Amino acid sequence: MIPTTINKLQSLQFLDLSNNILKGHIIDELCQIRSLSELRLAYNVFSGLIPRCLENLTSLQKLNLSSNKLVSHIPHSIWSLKDIIVIDLSSNALKGKIPLEISSLRALTWLNLSNNHIFGNIPPTIGGLQTLQSLSLEHNKLQGSIPESFGSIISMEFLDLSQNYLSGVIPKSLESLVHLKYINLSYNLLHGEIPSGGPFTNFTAESFVMNEDLCGKPQLWVKPCKKGSGQRSTKGMLLIKCLLPIMLAVIIIASCIMFLKHKRNDANDSTNRDLLSLEMPVRISYYELLQGTNGFDECNFLGRGSFGSVYKGILSSGQMVAVKIFNIDLEEALRSFDAECTAICNLRHRNLVKIISSCSNVDFKSLIMEFMPNGSLERWLYSHNYCLDFLQRLNIMIDIALALEYLHHGSSTPIVHCDVKPSNVLLDEDMVAHLSDFGISKLLGEEKLQIYTKTFATVGIYGARSLHARHFFSFLALIFSFSHHHHSTPSLPPEAPPSSARAKGGFTYANTVCFKLLDSGAVGDGEPVFDIFPEILCDFIVGNCRA
Numbered sequence: 001m002i003p004t005t006i007n008k009l010q011s012l013q014f015l016d017l018s019n020n021i022l023k024g025h026i027i028d029e030l031c032q033i034r035s036l037s038e039l040r041l042a043y044n045v046f047s048g049l050i051p052r053c054l055e056n057l058t059s060l061q062k063l064n065l066s067s068n069k070l071v072s073h074i075p076h077s078i079w080s081l082k083d084i085i086v087i088d089l090s091s092n093a094l095k096g097k098i099p100l101e102i103s104s105l106r107a108l109t110w111l112n113l114s115n116n117h118i119f120g121n122i123p124p125t126i127g128g129l130q131t132l133q134s135l136s137l138e139h140n141k142l143q144g145s146i147p148e149s150f151g152s153i154i155s156m157e158f159l160d161l162s163q164n165y166l167s168g169v170i171p172k173s174l175e176s177l178v179h180l181k182y183i184n185l186s187y188n189l190l191h192g193e194i195p196s197g198g199p200f201t202n203f204t205a206e207s208f209v210m211n212e213d214l215c216g217k218p219q220l221w222v223k224p225c226k227k228g229s230g231q232r233s234t235k236g237m238l239l240i241k242c243l244l245p246i247m248l249a250v251i252i253i254a255s256c257i258m259f260l261k262h263k264r265n266d267a268n269d270s271t272n273r274d275l276l277s278l279e280m281p282v283r284i285s286y287y288e289l290l291q292g293t294n295g296f297d298e299c300n301f302l303g304r305g306s307f308g309s310v311y312k313g314i315l316s317s318g319q320m321v322a323v324k325i326f327n328i329d330l331e332e333a334l335r336s337f338d339a340e341c342t343a344i345c346n347l348r349h350r351n352l353v354k355i356i357s358s359c360s361n362v363d364f365k366s367l368i369m370e371f372m373p374n375g376s377l378e379r380w381l382y383s384h385n386y387c388l389d390f391l392q393r394l395n396i397m398i399d400i401a402l403a404l405e406y407l408h409h410g411s412s413t414p415i416v417h418c419d420v421k422p423s424n425v426l427l428d429e430d431m432v433a434h435l436s437d438f439g440i441s442k443l444l445g446e447e448k449l450q451i452y453t454k455t456f457a458t459v460g461i462y463g464a465r466s467l468h469a470r471h472f473f474s475f476l477a478l479i480f481s482f483s484h485h486h487h488s489t490p491s492l493p494p495e496a497p498p499s500s501a502r503a504k505g506g507f508t509y510a511n512t513v514c515f516k517l518l519d520s521g522a523v524g525d526g527e528p529v530f531d532i533f534p535e536i537l538c539d540f541i542v543g544n545c546r547a
Helices: 004-008 028-030 053-054 076-080 099-102 124-129 150-154 172-176 198-202 232-263 267-276 285-291 331-344 377-382 390-411 447-455 465-467 475-486 507-515 527-546
Strands: 014-015 039-042 062-064 069-071 086-088 093-096 110-112 117-121 135-137 142-145 158-160 182-184 188-192 213-217 299-303 308-314 320-327 355-361 366-370 426-427 433-434
Touching: 004 028, 028 053, 053 076, 076 099, 099 124, 142 172, 142 285, 142 390, 150 172, 158 308, 172 198, 172 285, 285 308, 285 320, 285 366, 377 426, 390 433
Parallel strands: 014 039, 039 062, 062 086, 069 093, 086 110, 093 117, 110 135, 117 142, 135 158, 158 182, 188 213
Antiparallel strands: 299 308, 308 320, 320 366, 355 366, 426 433
8 A cells, every 4th residue: 555654755757656566546645745746556456436636736747557457436626726737647437527628738639548448429529629639538438419619729640549339430520630659449339421521531441341331432341322312223123112192191191190080089088088199108228217317316316215225316217216226136126116117107197206117127127206405304304404394295195096096096996005104205397296206006906995994904005994994995095194194293193083983073173183183384374274284184085985
């Protein structure tokens, strides 16, 4: 290890500890040597993170940390070293994206980030590095196209972008790099014509092998590029002219048939068809999730449950989502994933959290859900920084009741959530409540409905004694269940009245419970709560019980 007393060498300008077997972390004491202009620690066994304090070395011009075991993201402090000339971080296990701020390194002549796990697009701002002579980004996980701005790096002599996932065409602007002596774009997904002007007259086939669909000169071992439409045969054009009217006629006839069939259906069939023909689930790859969550970075972490974790992410379309990742090492988590997929596949309701898509393979399972910016109800109930007034609480309870009513009676197969609690109630930007987490839900066929209603009082739902004794599962039980979790006042009655008072005393007791549940912060000044609440409660609870 590097001794911590090295910070006493305040006049040290050059430090080279390369080609040793030094282990441990790169110590922060190095950042205290303000006069240091060159730091070489290559070919050692250093592990851990690159120190963020490197930004304190304002005189640093050359930094070489290559061929170690450094991990995590490249700290932003690296990109704030205005006078740095050489950066070599190759052959480590670094991840993350190349930031747009790289354009601030105006003096940079050499940048080597090869053989890491860098992902995302190459930022177009890199074209502002007018003094850059050598750029090595090979053997990473870069995506997107090669920026046109590369043509502005007039000092470029060496460019290696091989063994990535770059797509698109090779920019014609690279022909203006008159000093370019070496280029390697092999093992990517590039297509289109290989430029033939400028320095490209001297490059060989090795620079372009193993791409998707490149074309150009025969000496580059690629197929010749196709010419314009003038080369097409007369027979082919005649065939297109004959087929086009026939295809248009078929499309028009099919459209008329579909329109007439649609008009004959009644309003209910039309509504059902509209619901079933909602947009198909978006196909989202693991790589898009990795990129959208910045490699599942801790700054995007939202929470952790029994079966996995939830991260905030942004899809390539710009949509903000919540990514629920299941712990595949737990058998219960796999069952939870299957149960949640089964439960939500055909659900459509404004008070249920929308599942946008899923991503599943042998070693990774996740659900991509609609992001709820106001978090969970639990945070609003039990945190001193948040406060809900009476109307907000009432609206939230109505939202959840509507969601439960839909699950029980509105879907083709009745679904019982089994885990209704504040942490599973999420709030959108308008404070509309959405029910989430169907990991232990039950799907009920007609023959199973009575059996399960006798047992649900012990599965994630608070059951009053009188309801349990009658094996009765209805909205009254759900109101007791949600109220039990929804309020934190110590005066909450633990049980309903005995069965002898079911008929008349049940509703009176429900009113009493609801009034006792109101805490001092739930009602604003001047709100006529006690005038409207019994009437609302009667319509809401008793009406559903009778149904």
